[in-house]
Amino acid sequence: MCQSQGVLACVLNGMAELFPEQMLAVALERLFAMMFHIGLTFVVMQGIRTGKKLRFWLLAVLIHAAVDFSLVVQNALVIWTVLVLFGLLSLGLSLSLRKKWRSEESVKETGKSKIPQ
Secondary structure, eight states, X not given: OOTTTOHHHHHHHHHHTSOXXXXXXXXXXXXXXXXXXXXXXXXXXXXXXXXXHHHHHHHHHHHHHHHHHHHHXXXXXXXXXXXXXXXXXXHHHHHHHHHHHHHHHHHHHHOOOSSOO
């Protein structure tokens, strides 16, 4: 049945069979997954900025593997908890590093440290 329609039609028809709350769940899951990956990108970026590329890259890979492993072996409630938790942690990490990097840039621009000596 689906073979004669082509791949795109099958995907679109598959999505059309979902209930609206299922579509919302899929969209939220993807949103948190993207936030998680952006957070890991910031972990790698911090390694590049500090000159510890391999260490931070390895940390990002291990965090990703741990989350993937937990998603494989757990039930739906735990999966959502892990995704939301790591998505929010990634958002917090991103905002924290952004603030830190901006203060470092302002120190470089002014040539003065904000810390009294």
